[in-house]
Each structure stands twice: as C-alpha cells, then as structure tokens.
Amino acid sequence: MRAYNFCAGPAALPTAVLEKAQRELLDWQGTGVSIMEMSHRSQEYVAVAEKAEANLRQLLNIPSNYKVLFLQGGATLQFSAIPLNFFGKNAKADYIKTGIWSDKAIKEAKRYGEVNVIDATVNVNGKTGIAQSQSWNFSEDASYVHYCENETIGGVQFKDIPKTKAPLVADLSSSILSAPIDISQFGLIYAGAQKNIGPAGLTIVIVRDDLLDQAKPEIPSLLKYANQAHNQSMLNTPATYSWYLAGLVFEWLLEQGGVKAIHEKNLAKAKRLYDYIDQSDFYDNPIVKDNRSLMNVPFTLVNDSLDQLFLQQAEEHHLLNLAGHRSVGGMRASIYNAVPLEAVEALVQFMEKFAQAHR
Ligand SMILES: *Cc1c(COP(=O)(O)O)cnc(C)c1O
Numbered sequence: 340m341r342a343y344n345f346c347a348g349p350a351a352l353p354t355a356v357l358e359k360a361q362r363e364l365l366d367w368q369g370t371g372v373s374i375m376e377m378s379h380r381s382q383e384y385v386a387v388a389e390k391a392e393a394n395l396r397q398l399l400n401i402p403s404n405y406k407v408l409f410l411q412g413g414a415t416l417q418f419s420a421i422p423l424n425f426f427g428k429n430a431k432a433d434y435i436k437t438g439i440w441s442d443k444a445i446k447e448a449k450r451y452g453e454v455n456v457i458d459a460t461v462n463v464n465g466k467t468g469i470a471q472s473q474s475w476n477f478s479e480d481a482s483y484v485h486y487c488e489n490e491t492i493g494g495v496q497f498k499d500i501p502k503t504k505a506p507l508v509a510d511l512s513s514s515i516l517s518a519p520i521d522i523s524q525f526g527l528i529y530a531g532a533q534k535n536i537g538p539a540g541l542t543i544v545i546v547r548d549d550l551l552d553q554a555k556p557e558i559p560s561l562l563k564y565a566n567q568a569h570n571q572s573m574l575n576t577p578a579t580y581s582w583y584l585a586g587l588v589f590e591w592l593l594e595q596g597g598v599k600a601i602h603e604k605n606l607a608k609a610k611r612l613y614d615y616i617d618q619s620d621f622y623d624n625p626i627v628k629d630n631r632s633l634m635n636v637p638f639t640l641v642n643d644s645l646d647q648l649f650l651q652q653a654e655e656h657h658l659l660n661l662a663g664h665r666s667v668g669g670m671r672a673s674i675y676n677a678v679p680l681e682a683v684e685a686l687v688q689f690m691e692k693f694a695q696a697h698r
Contacts, residue, residue: 343682346660347491347635348513349533351677356587375580379573388571391586398589398598399515401522401545406568408544409582414440414512414531416562417542418447421508421527423558425482425550426452433481435459435501437469438490439666440510448485451555455481460495461627467493468627472501481505482553483526489514491534492664494637494671495630500524506550513634515543516592517676518602526550535634535675537585540578592676601676608674608683609633615687621694625669639669645697646670656689658682 344351367374370383377384392407401407412420421444422432430452434445437459448454455478461470477484484503489496491513501507506526515530522528522545532541544564551565560566566574595601613631616622622638624631640646649670653661663669674683 340657342657342659343678343685344659345672345674345678345682345686347534347664347671347673348531349539350535350673350675352537352584353588353591353677356584356591356677359587360584374583377579379576379579384579385571387583387586388573388577391582391589394586394589394593395543398592399520399522399545404548405522406544406546406548406551406564408546408564408567409572409577409585410542410544410567411540411578413539413542414510414529415443415447417510417529417544418444419450420544420562420564421483421485421529422448422451422555423562424554424564425508427553427555427558429480429482429553430555431455431478431481433457433477433484433503433505435475435484435486437487437497438493438495439664440490440492440512441485441487444485444487444510463627465625466627467495467625468630469495469497472499475501477503477505483508486510489632489634491632491635491673492667492671494624494626494632494635496632496634498629506547513673513675514632516598516601517605517634519598532581532585534673535677537588538581541581541585543585588677604680605633605674605676608678608680609636611680611683611687612636612672612674615690619690619694621698622690634675635671635673637663637667637669637671642697643669648697649693652693653686653689656685658686658689661686 364373433455435457436442445454445456457475459470461468483506485508487510508527509525511528512530513534516535527546529544533539546564554563561574616624616638621641624638640649650662661670661672663671
C-alpha cells in the first residue's frame with residue numbers, strides 16, 4: 340500500500356507516473372534496453388528530452404525568447420551559477436530575504452560580488468510574513484533582483500510577483516507548476532526537480548535570451564547558461580533518468596488539465612488544511628494569512644511535548660514525513676501537486692482525532 344507522503348523533498352510523485360515508469364523500466368518502447376541504459380545522444384533519448392521540454396513550455400506558456408535548461412547540481416548550485424552568469428559586467432545584485440533558502444542564496448552570491456540585502460521578513464502579532472514592497476530599497480544599478488518565491492522551510496510565499504527595474508530572478512523550487520505564473524515577468528527562474536517536478540538530480544532553469552552574455556570569464560564551462568543553451572543541456576551527460584521521469588510528470592500534468600486545473604486542486608487542499616488549523620485551538624500556523632504557502636504548511640501543536648507522539652501515530656496511520664525542518668521543529672505538511680485531496684482529508688481526520696484524545 341502506498342502511504343500518504345507529505346515529505347518536503349524529495350517528495351511524492353504521482354502513482355500513475357511511477358507505474359508507467361515501472362512498465363517501461365526494463366524495455367523502453369521495444370528498444371530492448373531501459374531508458375537509463377541508453378546514450379543521451381541517441382535519437383530515441385533526444386526525442387524524449389525534447390518532448391519533455393515542449394510539454395514544460397506548454398504547461399508554463401514559456402515565451403520563445405526563453406531558453407529551458409535541464410541541469411544538475413540542484414537549486415543550490417544555481418545559488419553560485421546565477422552570480423557567475425550575471426556578474427561579468429556589473430558584479431552587483433539585490434537579494435530579497437524572506438527565510439532560510441533566500442539567505443543561503445545571499446551567502447553564496449556574496450562570494451562573487453556586492454549583494455544588497457533587502458530583509459523583507461516581518462512579524463505581525465507573532466506571525467511571520469513578508470513586508471510591503473514599498474519598504475524595499477532596491478539599488479539603482481543592480482544586475483538583477485533575486486527572491487525565493489516560496490520559502491519551503493518557513494512556509495512563507497509571496498502574494499505577488501515583485502515589480503523591479505532590474506531583471507527578476509526567482510527560486511521556484513517548491514512552487515513551480517503549482518499555479519499559473521507569467522514567465523515574461525522574469526529574467527530567470529530555477530527549480531530543483533525533487534519537489535514538484537520529478538526525482539532529485541535535475542534542475543530546471545528558464546532564462547531570457549538577452550541575459551546570456553554577462554558571465555564572468557572564469558565561470559566553469561558547465562555552469563555557463565550560454566554553453567548549456569547552445570548544447571541543448573547536453574554539454575556533458577545530463578541526468579537522463581530524472582529528465583525522462585520529469586517528462587512523464589509533465590504529461591501527467593497535461594492529462595490533469597494543465598497548471599490551471601492543478602492550481603484549483605491545490606487551492607482546495609490548502610484551504611481544507613488551513614481552515615481546519617484556524618478553527619482549532621490545538622494547532623497553530625505561524626504565518627500571516629496573505630503569505631501562507633500553497634505547498635508547504637507548517638503547523639505546531641500548542642502543547643509541543645506531544646510532538647513525538649503525534650508523529651509516531653501519524654506514521655501508524657500511513658501519514659508520513661510530517662516533521663518540520665530540523666532547523667525549525669514543529670510539523671510541516673508539504674502538499675505538492677502529486678499529493679491528492681484524499682491525503683489532506685486523511686491528515687485532517689487524523690489531526691482531529693489526535694486533538695480530541697489529548698486536549
Ligand atoms: C529544496 C530547495 C532548495 C535546495 O534544493 P537542492 O536541489 O537540494 O539544492 C533551494 N531552494 C528552495 C526554495 C528549496 O525548496
């Protein structure tokens with residue numbers, strides 16, 4: 340039996356996708372070999388790779404002046420790749436800080452140039468949120484502005500896309516494909532695959548053409564977006580299996596009706612969970628309502644001495660990976676695209692039963 344998996348990442352994948360991968364595992368479409376045993380330069384594999392890109396372009400409505408790259412190294416390598424690619428002419432950028440992931444990006448960028456940190460975290464009546472954009476001090480001459488659209492650990496998400504003069508760069512690792520987004524507002528977006536796209540090992544970068552000529556000369560060839568773009572992300576061997584599986588997830592999303600349809604399901608899932616937490620005096624969510632994450636729902640038990648028992652009993656109910664990040668504690672339910680409404684329903688039922696037994 341497959342459990343309900345609320346892991347923050349690597350996260351749940353659609354069962355239908357795993358079943359298809361299982362059917363194709365030993366003999367991919369009559370070739371006699373697995374897709375992972377195939378040259379990335381073979382006609383068959385190149386077709387798989389190109390189809391994945393075409394489907395992602397369709398799902399996100401990506402304009403033709405953007406390159407889509409299928410890279411390795413996780414979102415974390417992009418923390419270095421972004422300044423190395425954009426600091427060649429002007430080594431200066433603005434970074435909006437809203438939590439742990441944006442802070443990690445800041446620390447890495449500081450190794451390569453001048454970083455103006457805009458600390459946008461606010462505390463409103465004990466709840467964490469994001470400050471109004473009027474209070475952000477952008478610099479006049481930044482090469483780009485970086486932000487993390489959804490802070491996976493804190494469960495803090497931007498309500499709107501920031502308006503900036505410099506090209507906007509966004510970490511969408513935990514929110515890509517969860518809701519429609521206007522790609523043309525961005526210079527670059529990036530996302531590690533293991534939250535809402537596919538297995539770990541793959542990182543998606545979507546970058547506007549005109550930003551590809553500002554790399555620092557010493558940048559490793561493999562990290563240079565222009566090189567990867569000219570070589571269809573096959574400068575060296577890509578993460579072929581993760582790329583293939585991401586392609587199956589994109590097909591699955593199209594079958595679900597695309598991003599707009601999955602967004603509606605996501606809204607229903609998040610509403611069910613937040614509404615339940617809000618009416619309960621046993622559980623609490625620490626985030627300002629306007630900045631609550633659609634994908635990552637942190638919550639605490641008012642009596643935290645019950646945390647371990649809660650997690651243990653949740654597991655007995657096949658509700659897995661609900662512990663908060665090791666740096667913050669408490670609980671966190673990640674409800675990515677592949678987590679169905681039934682999983683959230685089962686979680687709420689369990690939470691209510693637990694609350695009744697321990698209040
Ligand atoms: C998970 C995550 C990362 C780190 O991803 P890796 O692929 O492990 O490097 C960075 N940013 C955000 C928002 C994340 O959720």
